[in-house]
Amino acid sequence: xxxxxxxxxxxxxxxxxxxxxxxxxxxxxxxxxxxxxxxxxxxxxxxxxxxxxxxxxxxxxxxxxxxxxxxxxxxxxxxxxxxxxxxxxxxxxxxxxxxxxxxxxxxxxxxxxxxxxxxxxxxxxxxxxxxxxxxxxxxxxxxxxxxxxxxxxxxxxxxxxxxxxxxxxxxxxxxxxxxxxxxxxxxxxxxxxxxxxxxxxxxxxxxxxxxxxxxxxxxxxxxxxxxxxxxxxxxxxxxxxxxxxxxxxxxxxxxxxxxxxxxxxxxxxxxxxxxxxxxxxxxxxxxxxxxxxxxxxxxxxxxxxxxxxxxxxxxxxxxxxxxxxxxxxxxxxxxxxxxxxxxxxxxxxxxxxxxxxxxxxxxxxxxxxxxxxxxxxxxxxxxxxxxxx
Amino acid sequence: xxxxxxxxxxxxxxxxxxxxxxxxxxxxxxxxxxxxxxxxxxxxxxxxxxxxxxxxxxxxxxxxxxxxxxxxxxxxxxxxxxxxxxxxxxxxxxxxxxxxxxxxxxxxxxxxxxxxxxxxxxxxxxxxxxxxxxxxxxxxxxxxxxxxxxxxxxxxxxxxxxxxxxxxxxxxxxxxxxxxxxxxxxxxxxxxxxxxxxxxxxxxxxxxxxxxxxxxxxxxxxxxxxxxxxxxxxxxxxxxxxxxxxxxxxxxxxxxxxxxxxxxxxxxxxxxxxxxxxxxxxxxxxxxxxxxxxxxxxxxxxxxxxxxxxxxxxxxxxxxxxxxxxxxxxxxxxxxxxxxxxxxxxxxxxxxxxxxxxxxxxxxxxxxxxxxxxxxxxxxxxxxxxxxx
Numbered sequence: 101x102x103x104x105x106x107x108x109x110x111x112x113x114x115x116x117x118x119x120x121x122x123x124x125x126x127x128x129x130x131x132x133x134x135x136x137x138x139x140x141x142x143x144x145x146x147x148x149x150x151x152x153x154x155x156x157x158x159x160x161x162x163x164x165x166x167x168x169x170x171x172x173x174x175x176x177x178x179x180x181x182x183x184x185x186x187x188x189x190x191x192x193x194x195x196x197x198x199x200x201x202x203x204x205x206x207x208x209x210x211x212x213x214x215x216x217x218x219x220x221x222x223x224x225x226x227x228x229x230x231x232x233x234x235x236x237x238x239x240x241x242x243x244x245x246x247x248x249x250x251x252x253x254x255x256x257x258x259x260x261x262x263x264x265x266x267x268x269x270x271x272x273x274x275x276x277x278x279x280x281x282x283x284x285x286x287x288x289x290x291x292x293x294x295x296x297x298x299x300x301x302x303x304x305x306x307x308x309x310x311x312x313x314x315x316x317x318x319x320x321x322x323x324x325x326x327x328x329x330x331x332x333x334x335x336x337x338x339x340x341x342x343x344x345x346x347x348x349x350x351x352x353x354x355x356x357x358x359x360x361x362x363x364x365x366x367x368x369x370x371x372x373x374x375x376x377x378x379x380x381x382x383x384x385x386x387x388x389x390x391x392x393x394x395x396x397x398x399x400x401x402x403x404x405x406x407x408x409x410x411x412x413x414x415x416x417x418x419x420x421x422x423x424x425x426x427x428x429x430x431x432x433x434x435x436x437x438x439x440x441x442x443x444x445x446x447x448x449x450x451x452x453x454x455x456x457x458x459x460x461x462x463x464x465x466x467x468x469x470x471x472x473x474x475x476x477x478x479x480x481x482x483x484x485x486x487x488x489x
Numbered sequence: 490x491x492x493x494x495x496x497x498x499x500x501x502x503x504x505x506x507x508x509x510x511x512x513x514x515x516x517x518x519x520x521x522x523x524x525x526x527x528x529x530x531x532x533x534x535x536x537x538x539x540x541x542x543x544x545x546x547x548x549x550x551x552x553x554x555x556x557x558x559x560x561x562x563x564x565x566x567x568x569x570x571x572x573x574x575x576x577x578x579x580x581x582x583x584x585x586x587x588x589x590x591x592x593x594x595x596x597x598x599x600x601x602x603x604x605x606x607x608x609x610x611x612x613x614x615x616x617x618x619x620x621x622x623x624x625x626x627x628x629x630x631x632x633x634x635x636x637x638x639x640x641x642x643x644x645x646x647x648x649x650x651x652x653x654x655x656x657x658x659x660x661x662x663x664x665x666x667x668x669x670x671x672x673x674x675x676x677x678x679x680x681x682x683x684x685x686x687x688x689x690x691x692x693x694x695x696x697x698x699x700x701x702x703x704x705x706x707x708x709x710x711x712x713x714x715x716x717x718x719x720x721x722x723x724x725x726x727x728x729x730x731x732x733x734x735x736x737x738x739x740x741x742x743x744x745x746x747x748x749x750x751x752x753x754x755x756x757x758x759x760x761x762x763x764x765x766x767x768x769x770x771x772x773x774x775x776x777x778x779x780x781x782x783x784x785x786x787x788x789x790x791x792x793x794x795x796x797x798x799x800x801x802x803x804x805x806x807x808x809x810x811x812x813x814x815x816x817x818x819x820x821x822x823x824x825x826x827x828x829x830x831x832x833x834x835x836x837x838x839x840x841x842x843x844x845x846x847x848x849x850x851x852x853x854x855x856x857x858x859x860x861x862x863x864x865x866x867x868x869x870x871x872x873x874x875x876x877x878x
Contacts, residue, residue: 119566119589119590119593119878120587120589120878121878122878153817153818175779175817175818176779176818177508195763195775195818195819196763196764196773196775196819197763198509198761198763198775198837198838199837199838200508200509200761200838201508204508220764221764221765221837223836223837223838224763224764224837227837227838246766249769251773251816251819251821252763252764252766252773252819283816372587372589374584374585374586374587374613374641375585375609375610375613375641376610377635377641380638384585384640384641386584386585386587389850390564390565390853390876391878393783394782394783394784394785394850395783396783427640427672428542428564428849429542429564429565429584430584430585430640430641432640447612448587448588448610448612448613448616449587449588449589449612449616460817461778461783464779466877467876467877487779487856488855488856489508489509489510489511489780
């Protein structure tokens with residue numbers, strides 16, 4: 101049900117001073133999301149290794165990481181450098197290593213952070229071994245396994261797994277273990293499908309580890325994870341750690357596949373109405389793709405949320421109101437086609453919140469979070485975030 | 490034709506020190522693109538008012554703007570502030586004004602820049618008039634006209650045009666003129682279609698101006714423009730200025746609609762091969778959507794370029810090789826489906842360039858340009874760019 105006319109008002113005086121577009125983070129929701137995965141994985145035994153590519157924030161990393169120091173996962177060396185400088189001492193850089201980046205890896209390690217890299221070819225293993233010699237640093241590497249054909253990694257039954265492992269060990273690098281990621285789980289819907297993806301992840305990792313051990317090679321780390329599988333996994337036998345990232349904020353893609361509810365989404369963009377095309381039912385705002393990102397992850401889901409689902413300024417969803425189109429600095433809001441609902445009256449200057457298709461993308465469009473504390477009397481907090489490589 | 494095996498090599502020693510992903514700008518191509526529009530519009534009479542939302546760079550603004558000081562167009566107040574601080578003294582903020590932003594507008598004007606705003610409603614005109622009184626600054630506003638139904642603006646025959654104009658003038662603001670943008674031209678292909686869009690733009694602007702003048706209101710500025718229409722317009726009678734932005738870099742969307750050739754595209758992302766899935770014909774790189782952007786503007790064109798067209802490190806197009814998929818920090822390169830071509834051998838560590846679907850989006854993913862000067866002996870230049878609102 102949409103609110104009636106004039107029910108959409110400024111309800112949060114703390115937001116009044118923000119210029120739009122602005123990135124909002126609901127701290128209470130985020131803390132619940134963080135606790136939910138800790139409570140789920142903790143009792144099962146494996147370590148939780150959050151993926152910090154979603155948050156790129158020292159303030160949030162402190163809340164996320166065990167003791168504030170790790171273990172952690174990152175997607176860029178600039179993340180590794182920033183988090184290592186802040187005291188995170190155990191990091192996996194979970195993108196296949198570029199040989200040219202190994203000098204920076206060695207420098208981060210030399211500064212005291214146990215940074216490990218990812219390889220899925222003998223060529224990369226050789227590069228890691230050579231860098232270990234050149235930089236006088238035994239660089240640890242995990243072998244990336246392919247559990248669902250969605251991206252990189254070696255098939256766990258491929259003899260290359262052992263060749264890569266041996267190239268690392270014989271060349272003077274460290275074979276730290278195996279890692280896999282069920283990226284395919286993002287396009288599967290429902291707990292049963294995600295549990296099946298999780299078992300696929302587990303089996304690939306355990307099979308790869310077994311093959312290495314059978315060849316007399318070490319495999320201390322057996323790492324799996326994605327937000328959908330981490331929330332659905334039933335059996336973690338043989339697994340030493342679970343990774344996940346977007347669970348901290350959640351988003352419409354995750355809601356669309358049943359991993360969370362829309363009300364769990366902690367991230368949004370605050371926007372302002374700048375105009376109308378009344379004959380078309382359009383509400384124009386000052387938040388285009390530069391603020392919302394161009395992620396259209398729900399386009400292939402059952403419920404297409406356009407460039408984002410619209411909430412009033414307090415965060416209450418205005419059902420069936422979505423951002424139907426976006427240019428660089430303009431958003432066009434309208435009722436979902438076929439919904440039969442009517443948009444509320446939103447005069448120029450009204451404020452709204454837009455929920456993200458993909459939290460990683462939306463967050464990356466901004467250089468700080470405006471954090472709304474749970475205590476309604478507490479002021480907003482400004483938490484910086486960083487980007488780059 | 491694809492190069493044969495082993496023909497893809499490091500050819501540009503200036504790029505060797507760059508870590509990937511990195512944003513490259515070919516200075517010679519950019520200068521030709523800039524000159525092309527100056528040579529086209531200059532002799533026709535109207536002023537050229539480049540849109541700086543594409544470049545967000547003081548170094549490029551100096552090359553683009555007449556005398557380095559304007560006139561210019563921007564899409565955010567942070568652009569207005571940065572360019573005004575650098576001496577640009579005549580700017581249109583070409584996104585419908587949010588009433589809450591008028592304090593910043595007045596401050597930029599008070600510091601000596603003739604910044605004008607855009608309105609398409611009586612509500613906004615009233616807000617501009619009120620702010621003119623409150624901040625003791627006669628704020629100039631242009632009325633946004635809708636020439637093709639694609640976004641905001643008042644229909645040029647709508648009596649609201651005069652109401653808005655009168656609200657501005659009677660309230661103590663300044664009516665600077667009318668402005669329209671044929672955003673629809675981006676989805677039309679070929680010079681004839683763009684010339685028709687340009688005439689639609691011209692007619693809407695001239696009709697709006699006529700209506701204001703007939704009502705005894707001033708209309709000194711009659712502003713139109715988009716990259717496709719600026720390059721195709723045949724008649725500029727009644728028009729005082731032309732705006733365009735993406736013409737500086739060009740991109741695959743513009744090439745796809747015939748405004749430029751692929752060889753004119755001055756912007757690319759330098760990337761490194763990190764792996765292969767040989768059975769699928771996939772080449773994995775370290776540049777995902779965080780580097781390339783999520784723009785899929787060519788998806789609706791005749792030739793879908795995926796997340797970007799692949800070139801060797803020197804910038805020569807590897808025909809039919811495109812980025813078929815992208816996650817946050819991974820790109821997957823493969824031959825265009827159905828092309829029947831075979832990818833060249835690209836060992837781990839090979840460098841490639843990826844051309845953008847949309848230059849504005851790709852550039853916004855980076856905080857600086859690595860500028861390749863025309864002189865092959867000259868070193869790379871590092872030109873900062875900014876973002877935010």
